[in-house]
Amino acid sequence: MSERLVVIGGDAAGMSAASQARRLKSPQELEIVAFERGNFTSFSACGIPYWVGGDVAERDDLIARTPEEHRERSIDLRMRTEVVEIDARERRVRARDLASGAEEWTAYDKLVIATGARPLRPDLPGIDAPGVHGVQTLDDGQALLDTLTGTPGRRAVVIGAGYIGVEMAEALIGRGYEVTVVNRGKEPMSTLDPDMGRLVREAMTGMGITMVNDAEVTKILTADDGRARAVATEDREFPADVVVLGIGVRPETALARAAGLPLGEHGGLLTDLAMRVRGPVADGAIWAGGDCVEVLDLVSGRERHIALGTHANKHGQIIGSNVGGGYATFPGVVGTAVSKVCDLEIARTGLREKDARAAGLQYAAVTIESTSRAGYYPGAALMTVKMLAERRTGRLLGVQIVGREGAAKRVDVAAVALTARMTVEQMTALDLGYAPPFSPVWDPVLVAARKAVSAVRAGGA
Amino acid sequence: MSERLVVIGGDAAGMSAASQARRLKSPQELEIVAFERGNFTSFSACGIPYWVGGDVAERDDLIARTPEEHRERSIDLRMRTEVVEIDARERRVRARDLASGAEEWTAYDKLVIATGARPLRPDLPGIDAPGVHGVQTLDDGQALLDTLTGTPGRRAVVIGAGYIGVEMAEALIGRGYEVTVVNRGKEPMSTLDPDMGRLVREAMTGMGITMVNDAEVTKILTADDGRARAVATEDREFPADVVVLGIGVRPETALARAAGLPLGEHGGLLTDLAMRVRGPVADGAIWAGGDCVEVLDLVSGRERHIALGTHANKHGQIIGSNVGGGYATFPGVVGTAVSKVCDLEIARTGLREKDARAAGLQYAAVTIESTSRAGYYPGAALMTVKMLAERRTGRLLGVQIVGREGAAKRVDVAAVALTARMTVEQMTALDLGYAPPFSPVWDPVLVAARKAVSAVRAGGA
Numbered sequence: 036m037s038e039r040l041v042v043i044g045g046d047a048a049g050m051s052a053a054s055q056a057r058r059l060k061s062p063q064e065l066e067i068v069a070f071e072r073g074n075f076t077s078f079s080a081c082g083i084p085y086w087v088g089g090d091v092a093e094r095d096d097l098i099a100r101t102p103e104e105h106r107e108r109s110i111d112l113r114m115r116t117e118v119v120e121i122d123a124r125e126r127r128v129r130a131r132d133l134a135s136g137a138e139e140w141t142a143y144d145k146l147v148i149a150t151g152a153r154p155l156r157p158d159l160p161g162i163d164a165p166g167v168h169g170v171q172t173l174d175d176g177q178a179l180l181d182t183l184t185g186t187p188g189r190r191a192v193v194i195g196a197g198y199i200g201v202e203m204a205e206a207l208i209g210r211g212y213e214v215t216v217v218n219r220g221k222e223p224m225s226t227l228d229p230d231m232g233r234l235v236r237e238a239m240t241g242m243g244i245t246m247v248n249d250a251e252v253t254k255i256l257t258a259d260d261g262r263a264r265a266v267a268t269e270d271r272e273f274p275a276d277v278v279v280l281g282i283g284v285r286p287e288t289a290l291a292r293a294a295g296l297p298l299g300e301h302g303g304l305l306t307d308l309a310m311r312v313r314g315p316v317a318d319g320a321i322w323a324g325g326d327c328v329e330v331l332d333l334v335s336g337r338e339r340h341i342a343l344g345t346h347a348n349k350h351g352q353i354i355g356s357n358v359g360g361g362y363a364t365f366p367g368v369v370g371t372a373v374s375k376v377c378d379l380e381i382a383r384t385g386l387r388e389k390d391a392r393a394a395g396l397q398y399a400a401v402t403i404e405s406t407s408r409a410g411y412y413p414g415a416a417l418m419t420v421k422m423l424a425e426r427r428t429g430r431l432l433g434v435q436i437v438g439r440e441g442a443a444k445r446v447d448v449a450a451v452a453l454t455a456r457m458t459v460e461q462m463t464a465l466d467l468g469y470a471p472p473f474s475p476v477w478d479p480v481l482v483a484a485r486k487a488v489s490a491v492r493a494g495g496a
Numbered sequence: 497m498s499e500r501l502v503v504i505g506g507d508a509a510g511m512s513a514a515s516q517a518r519r520l521k522s523p524q525e526l527e528i529v530a531f532e533r534g535n536f537t538s539f540s541a542c543g544i545p546y547w548v549g550g551d552v553a554e555r556d557d558l559i560a561r562t563p564e565e566h567r568e569r570s571i572d573l574r575m576r577t578e579v580v581e582i583d584a585r586e587r588r589v590r591a592r593d594l595a596s597g598a599e600e601w602t603a604y605d606k607l608v609i610a611t612g613a614r615p616l617r618p619d620l621p622g623i624d625a626p627g628v629h630g631v632q633t634l635d636d637g638q639a640l641l642d643t644l645t646g647t648p649g650r651r652a653v654v655i656g657a658g659y660i661g662v663e664m665a666e667a668l669i670g671r672g673y674e675v676t677v678v679n680r681g682k683e684p685m686s687t688l689d690p691d692m693g694r695l696v697r698e699a700m701t702g703m704g705i706t707m708v709n710d711a712e713v714t715k716i717l718t719a720d721d722g723r724a725r726a727v728a729t730e731d732r733e734f735p736a737d738v739v740v741l742g743i744g745v746r747p748e749t750a751l752a753r754a755a756g757l758p759l760g761e762h763g764g765l766l767t768d769l770a771m772r773v774r775g776p777v778a779d780g781a782i783w784a785g786g787d788c789v790e791v792l793d794l795v796s797g798r799e800r801h802i803a804l805g806t807h808a809n810k811h812g813q814i815i816g817s818n819v820g821g822g823y824a825t826f827p828g829v830v831g832t833a834v835s836k837v838c839d840l841e842i843a844r845t846g847l848r849e850k851d852a853r854a855a856g857l858q859y860a861a862v863t864i865e866s867t868s869r870a871g872y873y874p875g876a877a878l879m880t881v882k883m884l885a886e887r888r889t890g891r892l893l894g895v896q897i898v899g900r901e902g903a904a905k906r907v908d909v910a911a912v913a914l915t916a917r918m919t920v921e922q923m924t925a926l927d928l929g930y931a932p933p934f935s936p937v938w939d940p941v942l943v944a945a946r947k948a949v950s951a952v953r954a955g956g957a
Contacts, residue, residue: 047937082872082932096872198931345930348937366925373929382929411543411557441905444935447928448908454926455916464827465915467908468834468843469806470659471543474905476508476809 038065040358041128041143043118043290045071046078047347048325048354049149050100053110055355062109065359068141069110070130072117075173076102081344083176084199087183088206094173121146121294123316145320145358148291148304148312149351152284152326152342161255166263167278170203179279188276189213192266194252196223200281201235201376204244207279208377215245215273217252217266226372227435228387230402231421234437238379247273284342286327296321301340303329308364310354322358324350324365331367334385334432334453335394341368369453370433373443382446385433385453386423397426399490405479407441409471418442422449422459422483429458429491434480441473448480459487499526501819502589502604504579504751506532507539508808509786509815510610511561514571516816523570526820529602530571531591533578536634537563542805544637545660548644549667555634582607582755584777606781606819609752609765609773610812613745613787613803622716627724628739631664640740649737650674653727655713657684661742662696662837665705668740669838676706676734678713678727687833688896689848691863692882695898699840708734745803747788757782762801764790769825771815783819785811785826792828795846795893795914796855802829830914831894834904843907846894846914847884858887860951866940868902870932879903883910883920883944890919890952895941902934909941920948 040056042049053067077100085091105112113130119138120129127142154171156162166186168179191207193200196218207214216223216239222232223239223246236246250268255278258264266273286303288296295316297305304323305313312321325347329338349365356363371384391398400423408415418438425432434449436442452462462484469476477485501517503510514528538561546552566573574591580599581590588603615632617623627647629640652668654661657679668675677684677700683693684700684707697707711729716739719725727734747764749757756777758766765784766774773782786808790799810826817824832845852859861884869876879899886893895910897903913923923945930937938946 079870079872079932079937081930081937082870085873085932090874091872343930344937345928345935345939349925364925366922368927371927371929373931373934375931375933384927384929409540409543411540411552412546413551443931444902444905444929445908447906447926447939448912450927450929451909451912451916451918454922455912455918457912457916461827461915464810464825465908466829466832466845466911467806468832468845468905468911469542469804470834470836470904471540471546472836473834473841474806476540476542476805478806478908 037063038144039142040065040067040145040147041141042067042069042147042149043128044149044151044325045069045076045112046149046151046325047344048351049147050077050105051348051351052147052149052322052324052354052358053105054108055352056359057108057110059356059359059361067110069105069112070116070118071112071114072133073172073174074114076100076105076112078173079344080171083170083173084202084206086176087170087179087203088209090209094177097173118290121290123294123296123318123321126320143320145322147354147358148321148323148327149325150287150290150327153287154280154284155282156280157252157282159252159254161257161263164255164257164261164263166276167255167280169280170199182277183210186276190274191215191277191279192217192273192275193279193281194266195281195283196220197225197281197283198372198374199283201239202374203279203281204239205376208242208244215247217247217250217268217273219251221248224381226383227381228421231419231435231437234419235376235379235381239376242377284326286340288327291327299329299338301329301338303327303340305329305338308366309357309362310350310365311357322354324354330365333367333369335390337394339368339370341370343372369450371446371450373446375443378439380438380440380443382436382443383434384446384450385431387433388423391423391432396432398423398432399426399487401483401486401490403479403483403486405482406475407438408473409475412471414440416440418479420479420483422487424459424487424491426491426494429460429488431457431459431462434483445480459484459491463488498524499605500603501526501528501606501608502602503528503530503608503610504589505610505612505786506530506537506573507610507612507786508805509812510608511538511566512809512812513608513610513783513785513815513819514566515569516813517820518569518571520817520820520822528571530566530573531577531579532573532575533594534633534635535575537561537566537573539634540805541632544631544634545663545667547637548631548640548664549670551670555638558634579751582751584755584757584779584782587781606783608815608819609782609784609788610786611748611751611788614748615741615745616743617741618713618743620713620715622718622724625716625718625722625724627737628716628741630741631660643738644671647737651735652676652738652740653678653734653736654740654742655727656742656744657681658686658742658744659833659835660744662700663835664740664742665700666837669703669705676708678708678711678729678734680712682709685842687844688842689882692880692896692898695880696837696840696842700837703838745787747801749788752788760790760799762790762799764788764801766790766799769827770818770823771811771826772818783815785815791826794828794830796851798855800829800831802831804833830911832907832911834907836904839900841899841901841904843897843904844895845907845911846892848894849884852884852893857893859884859893860887860948862944862947862951864940864944864947866943867936868899869934870936873932875901877901879940881940881944883948885920885948885952887952887955890921890949892918892920892923895944906941920945920952924949
């Protein structure tokens with residue numbers, strides 16, 4: 036007898052799940068219906084800054100798979116159709132065709148919730164004025180590009196200095212804008228400790244970006260034609276021909292909440308290791324993945340919300356295997372993230388100092404400077420590596436790296452070491468690739484590990 | 497009471513050991529005497545190809561620490577002085593001043609053997625002719641550079657297609673030479689499986705390098721003036737204005753052998769985890785490290801000989817800690833190595849197919865192609881990743897990567913995973929850094945791991 040799988044959300048997690056389930060089950064065995072309220076499927080939201088900046092030529096370059104390609108694989112994909120209710124007791128969803136407004140119930144045997152995240156949009160005067168742009172969807176990106184081409188002025192203000200904020204700063208620099216970044220925190224990149232964020236601020240300032248820290252935006256000022264003309268903080272005004280919001284996202288879980296499904300302290304859905312939604316309401320028939328779920332942080336043992344395409348793809352793969360009759364699990368994350376602003380590379384994994392404190396861990400923190408290649412080799416670039424290790428046990432807790440070429444992906448070594456729960460002493464013996472064009476004889480991560488060993492032994496902070 | 501530490505060999509392992517011991521013990525506590533038969537200390541042999549190629553301007557750029565700098569740190573360093581005998585029973589060494597020929601015994605409480613490796617130099621007619629060069633020491637590098645500047649011809653033949661051979665091919669291309677590489681094996685880079693070596697060969701051919709495989713050199717032909725003029729194999733002659741030997745090295749352990757110290761099947765000294773030479777002759781008073789020792793391969797459980805500066809530095813650090821009264825261990829290697837030929841990056845870690853077979857392991861091998869960045873991001877470069885996993889258990893056994901920018905150092909992820917004895921299934925969940933400028937949404941190593949999981953499950957080879 037044929038089962039029906041319903042998928043809510045046509046992006047990375049949802050469509051990966053649908054595709055993987057289809058690989059495992061024929062259309063005769065499993066009917067797959069997917070609802071997407073937007074105009075696109077399976078696109079790279081992480082790529083939008085590079086499209087806006089001009090590094091990626093075409094919007095369609097960011098689309099991994101079109102609706103037609105999904106349909107060719109026997110996935111009944113309904114675009115511009117929004118699920119407005121999940122009825123978990125009756126195992127059905129109510130969906131609305133956004134063009135006609137018509138609504139219809141669809142029954143499911145298995146349900147995948149992949150509703151993603153919504154960008155934070157502070158409730159400020161002027162926030163909805165023309166010229167103020169989010170960068171969450173391809174439509175957002177197109178609207179921003181339209182504003183950039185249609186506006187003669189060259190002053191841009193970015194609100195927020197996290198990943199999206201700094202990547203958009205790079206994009207706007209690439210488009211020839213004078214860029215001001217207005218940031219609530221003491222330093223940009225609050226995903227780093229402030230001492231490492233300071234390095235990012237200094238580099239951004241060196242690129243000609245105006246960094247305004249410790250500043251709360253109070254309103255968007257508009258001109259007579261209603262368009263945004265400036266961003267105001269409590270004590271200053273920053274003229275703006277275009278305003279970009281890069282404040283971060285929250286799990287899009289209103290549907291799930293209304294259905295009585297369990298949400299965590301960050302507002303994300305809670306699942307088990309197989310990405311199946313916990314609790315009696317879901318009744319074992321609902322899975323969730325991507326930006327709408329919370330994930331286990333393997334270092335702190337706490338749940339976190341991390342909106343990142345690579346996790347969404349993994350979740351989708353795992354959900355698809357499970358709903359397709361296999362078995363796969365997502366053990367959790369260690370919190371790895373990499374980014375760049377022009378030629379500055381930024382990476383982190385594991386816990387920051389404040390995370391370690393919040394988790395009640397005693398730690399030693401060390402910082403070293405080294406180079407990406409042998410010091411004598413052309414192009415050797417400085418990088419700063421900060422490492423946290425647990426006192427007494429010496430267990431690695433986290434690594435942050437700020438540098439130029441070759442800095443960011445070095446964090447992967449620490450990500451694997453965290454997953455394996457290595458000590459910093461074990462790390463000092465790691466057999467990492469060495470040749471003068473690729474690394475000093477002691478890789479920067481190992482230099483940091485050696486210093487961390489000393490700090491742990493000395494018992495110092 | 498003051499002890500005396502004697503060090504034989506003034507390069508990476510020996511001088512790292514001396515320096516680390518000096519950090520831990522004052523000159524009043526520990527006298528340190530080091531003998532070096534050559535003209536230099538603490539230089540980067542791995543950097544010689546880049547100096548010859550012109551990427552590194554000066555010979556002295558490759559010297560990490562001069563004899564004077566060592567002496568300033570109260571290390572009694574005797575240059576151009578060769579140890580010619582170790583008398584382990586009496587705990588003394590006999591050293592010869594190479595200028596005067598005078599010999600003298602020096603007693604030790606603790607001895608470090610860091611005699612390095614010697615390049616293979618096949619016993620062929622013409623091998624000692626002017627114009628034939630090894631590249632082991634700075635003097636070798638200078639002699640080669642002198643030949644290059646003093647010789648009008650522009651045809652170079654490199655004998656050997658391992659790391660040294662391919663790096664010297666790049667160096668000579670950089671100097672404007674027509675380069676022919678004569679290789680005994682079926683493909684270059686025998687540290688890779690032949691299917692991956694083929695990719696290296698194709699890329700080198702594409703760079704204009706003439707690759708001659710399956711060819712045994714029989715002699716070096718000389719001109720009337722006695723200089724090398726061609727390299728001959730059984731059936732061909734390759735005209736050469738300069739000949740470079742890049743055949744590999746063997747542990748330099750003649751002294752140790754004569755002293756009755758234990759050598760392994762590769763001719764290297766055998767030590768325990770603390771780098772202390774095993775057995776009753778050494779009597780706990782002798783340590784050894786660097787290119788003259790064999791190390792434990794953590795994947796196969798067998799001893800290997802790997803001449804690599806990064807290991808030598810680690811050994812020295814560990815020996816120095818131990819002779820200085822601390823305690824440190826070198827657990828072993830997983831066999832990581834990275835290299836490049838022009839813009840082609842080459843990396844390996846763990847076991848090749850033939851190593852896995854030799855170790856009696858049943859394995860699955862998979863190969864995938866992916867890119868260094870998101871496919872739509874500028875500069876995304878193809879790379880090929882080969883992965884071996886043990887059948888049934890799924891334990892990672894090895895990874896080989898050939899590609900362009902961003903390929904080589906990705907092997908570090910596998911090196912850490914091997915050290916932690918991860919399965920390929922565990923690897924698929926690794927939280928590696930993702931952003932479009934740095935990686936596709938599935939990092940190439942994870943794509944390979946996913947395919948390896950399928951192969952292990954299918955039970956296929």
